[in-house]
Amino acid sequence: MFTEAQLYSPVTRTGDGDVTVHLSDEHPGVHDPEYRVRRNAIAALALAYRPGEPAPKIDYTDEEQQVWRIVSAELARKHRTYACAEVLASAARLDLPADHIPQLDDVTAALTPLTGFRYVPAAGLVPLREFFGSFAEREFHSTQYIRHHSAPLYTPEPDAIHEIIGHANQIASPRFAAIYETVGAAVARLTTDTALKFLADVFWFSMEFGVVRERGEIRCYGAGLLSSYGELDEFRHAELRPLDVMAMGTAAYDITHYQPILYCAESISEIEDVIGGFFAEMDDDTPLRAKRDQKRPPVAEAS
Incomplete structure (x- = not known):
């Protein structure tokens, strides 16, 4: 199952106000003092x-x-080949700059007229309840740092490229933005960490790593796919399964590797009906029902 904290470098602040981003030993920038100072400074701005x-x-x-x-x-080159039509259309309307990094307020200015969403800064990991819950107010918490220059096509953690090129292009679609808002409304109903985790896992396999069939081809709509050069090369080799929210919410998977199993919708309408419908109805008992379904023996077919 998805453990979101593994995706982010922890951020700490001392009593004196010093902010430190703790990069892992495998992080491309861990041995670059200038990069580490830079990350600390950007995180401090977000915390303030x-x-x-x-x-x-x-x-x-x-x-x-x-x-x-x-x-x-x-x-952009890979999106033309592998992104779904809904994302391509919303990205064209959003029209993010390709020659410079947009400030978060610039993203908000372009996004709000399209779907009402706005971007706010995050130093790193935002608690699940706060992150997903803010969708109800059409708010998205975004990091502002950029991956290390030594590996521009790789990042071990969500950076501004993931948050903006991945999520903003997706949220610029009114159809996808409505699903995000439904996620936020669901969080307001949930009281248990188990149910919140179940929601996060379904979100992972849909809005982060979802694919859809279009004209006989597999296209991606998930922000994790849209923002990853490597995933866009590999996702066509994944095992494809039909949408199954109970399986998505209970699946075990490794976030540090390319996803070997993806859940494929037959249309954007099916994403709205199955994924959006699930978020609209899920409650604290949903994980318990999923466990009961897993234990229930299959019904024998009549001969």
């Missing part, structure tokens, strides 16, 4: 943010801008 204020403006370096340009160009 207060709701209602403008998002902190980041003075991105030439190196960071170059990473954005490289990844934007490569992902």
Whole structure:
């Protein structure tokens, strides 16, 4: 199952206000002192943010801008081949810049007229209840840092490229934005961590790593696929299964590897009906029902 904390470098703040981002030993920037100082500074700005204020403006370096340009160009090329029509249409309306990193308030200015969503800064991991719950207010918590320049097409954690190129292009679709809002409404009903985790896992296999069949071809709509150069090369080799929210909410999987199993919808309408319908109705008993269904023996067919 999905453990979101594994995706983020922990952020701590001392009593004196010093902010530190703790990169893993395998992180491409762990041995780069300048990058580590940079990450700490960007995280500190996010932690100092207060709701209602403008998002902190980041003075991105030439190196960071170059990473954005490289990844934007490569992902745009792959999106033309592998992204679904709904995402391509919403991305065209959003029209993110390819030559520079947009500030979060610029993303909000482009996104709000389309679907009412706005972006707010996050230093790193946002607790599940706060992250998903904010969708009810059409708010998305986004990191602002950029992956290390030594590996522009790879990141071990969600950075601004994932949050913006992946999620904003998706949320620019009114149909997908409505599903996000339904997720937020579901969180308000849930009282148990088990149910919240179940919701997060279904979200992972749909809005993060979902695929859809279009004209006989498999296309992606999940933000995790849309923002990953490597996943866009590999997802066509995954085992495809039909949408099954109970299986999605209980599946065990490794977030550090390309996903070997993906759940494929037959249309955007099916995503709305099955995934959106599930989020609209799920409650604290949903994980218990899923466990009961797993234990129930299959019904023998009549001969």
